[in-house]
Amino acid sequence: MPTQSPAAGAVAFRDSVRVEFDGDHADLVGPAGAIRLRPVRDGLRGVLSRLTEQPTPVADLLAPLPPAERTSVASFLGRAGHLLTWSITAGGRELARVEPTARGVAPRAGDVPSGVPLRLSRFAFCRSRDGALVLESPLTAVRIVLVHRAARDLVAALGTARTVPELTGADGHSADDVTALLGHLIGLDLLEAAGPDGRFRSDADPTLRQWDFHDLLFHSRIRSGRYDDPFGAVYPYTGQIEPRPAVKEPPSGPAVPLYRPALDELLARDPALTVALEGRRSVREYDDEPMTADQLGEFLYRVGRVRARHVPGDGGGDEVAARPYPTGGAAYDLELYVSVRRCAGLAAGIYYYDPVAHRLVLVNDDEADRHAMFTVASRSTGLPNRPDVLFTVTSRFQRLSWKYRAIAYATTLRHTGVLYQTMYLVAAAMGLAPCGLGNGDADLAARVLGLDYLRESSVGDFMLGSLRAPGDTTPPPDDTWHMANSPEWALAASAKLPKPTW
Template sequence: MNLANDRVTGPGGEVRLPRGFPNLEKMCRALATVGLAENENGETVDDPEQIAVCLHLKERFRSRRWIQWVLLDGDSCDLATFEPLNSEFRPGDPHDVTGQRLSRFSYVKRDGADFVLLSPETACRMTLRSDEVLRHIWHLSSPLDGAQANEPLFVALGQFGFLEPGLADEPVERASWAFADAILHSSSRRGLDEPIVGENTDLQEQYPAPQARLVPTGTTYALTPARGKIQLAIDGRRSCRVWQASPIPLPLLSSFLQRLGAVHESFVAGGLERLYKPIPAAGSIHELEWYIAVGNVSGLEQGLYRYCGFEHTLHAVPDSADTAAEMLQNAGSSMGATAEVPPALIVLATRMPRIAWKYRGMAYRLTLLNAGIALDAMYNTATELDLGGCAIGTGDPRPFQRVTGLSWFEESPVVEFALGLPK
């Protein structure tokens, strides 16, 4: 952060300070010790109005991720820095970490000249400032005993979400996720305020764009192109990003969902219930749950709905109107500057416990393959029904998880598909 006149600036914007607020050093002291700060005369500040100002500024700074936490040793030397990765992150309260150990999803990687500790379970990164910290973390493969649990480093790791219960059995939802699957899923979706997904400006600035056409190296054979009805429909498919003002007719949406997600038959094989649906899926497991965020569909109120393919029904998620609007707005902004907010958004959420119960070491790969098949089918079905559709390259799972109350271990969105009547 930088202080210039009455403004504090940093990544993501600036905050204007109240008139007469102390200099930067004293301001930081005031924010850190509200009610115990000193004014410019060195007197203790406990005025309720000034405390309220400090608390307000503290929350605004947190929302911009300007506040970091530093772990010091006895000589006031930095051991580690904890940096929030989204504006919603807050560390937990100090608690007893006896019996806990490093989360199996936590990992250390090099980032420039630093080593950082990361985990998909917490929106925080820990930059290691000392080799001593790295050596201590190395011993966290075993549960902490009572003496270790009192060490400030281990208490901090618990506060910031890097520990897990030691020898307790995992819930099936969490146990279903392999390490590589959890890392890939969390790092390829939005949810962090850092630009980890999107335009790869680093490569674009350093290297020329790879060409689309490869130079033939062997014998060339001419093929006769097909021009049947299905091929013409596929050739005519285009992503749609602008929409009519008219609502999507509910019968049209009903037909769209039935052609893709209706359950034709269920059966048990290998101890697991399998499903026959119009589109294929690995092992006929169909772990992808179909949701729709509704903004402008005739006969439906704005909100998030879950589609049930067994009865061909929609189940409204309670109190989800604002969340649906947020999801639709996110979809519109993700499609580009010229795109409009779509009337509806199809959301496919993976239930990893179902697919991981059958397949080991490839569950997340299979769910992504299934999602790709579903996307292709949605494009073709939308074209056939004279609907417009567009796959969303990025998506933020946080609104979905807030309104459903589901952890990403249980259900997490992997696909978003905008839907509406094309202009």
């Protein structure tokens, strides 16, 4: 027989919520948003006051109200979920609190099947938050604050599949605690009952199986709507921590000035945008002749140089920069390092690209380190070929996280994608062989580049080299490719791309 869990009983505003009455309206102000209620009549006013004082069973809140007001208070409790906390009690003590993290979410309790193995969802996790242990999951818009040790012990036991008789028998948990807590964990998708085949939903469901734990958590937190922490450009550290500058102080080391192309020369030589877009492709094999230092200089100038830097005056505002590719808030957190294997006119080495002075600064001349960087890159392609140069894209993370909550790292990855496409198009326009990479070793890069992993480490990698004659590398598509939308465009565009003449 399944055990019916009682719905969460007493409800209160969270400690972080303020209620401000003004005339006929009230503002409920929480850490991540506010609700204005209007009109606030006597019944609702009394409910709001009680919710600030102590946890009260919903039935006790509603009982003194006339029927019409009961409906509106019940609907308010549903809407204001992200401002409320609901107690789960057993044996006269509070076991846990359910805090909805989205509007319109309320606790739900499910049946607890008795002889069936139960286990935490693969997506559930515990962490310390505001000094308490909380249980969360990207699958559900609630946070469970594990108030009582009995609740913490039960959750820990459910890391392994257990039946209710095992929990209440050999494991020694109280039957009341099990009934009260597990019903809510099941109702909120934090706990799963084994199916007839003995498998749990988060392991067996084809959609859930294909989500890595960290990917789903990341996805659930970088879009608004499912979680209640401050979100977006909220400048959380103003007055506490100095922001990072828009442009990094270059490392000291031997510097090599780079070639600067002239705009008129590029305009005269460049293919049309459509030719570059349609003819662009990833190339992982290279000509016998290496690319040149002038090509590298032109490439970096067109992709990554700082065109301008804005330092705010007394009026305040953000320090920002301008470069050829766009970034959120003009923040420009990304930096480029260049591992040079072979490049005519430039010594092999690992360099920092100084985007203001447009020069390379040597940061590492160790051959074994260079070799290690190229080995990781070519492993990502599944080919033995090594490009002429390998770009390591790093982010100065605190540049974004000083301004943005929740979305800082997601924004970095978006910037990396924007930079990749800029590199692809410039390489196509210049007749070079480009290839973006999806995998790189950030620990190796931090060591080799002399960086602190938490302040600046690698988020992308991009290979570049000299292009063989186009015909050599672009075999026509075979019949496993089902052509759509004028594929001859791409072929015709490839034919119009610059021939490698440098």
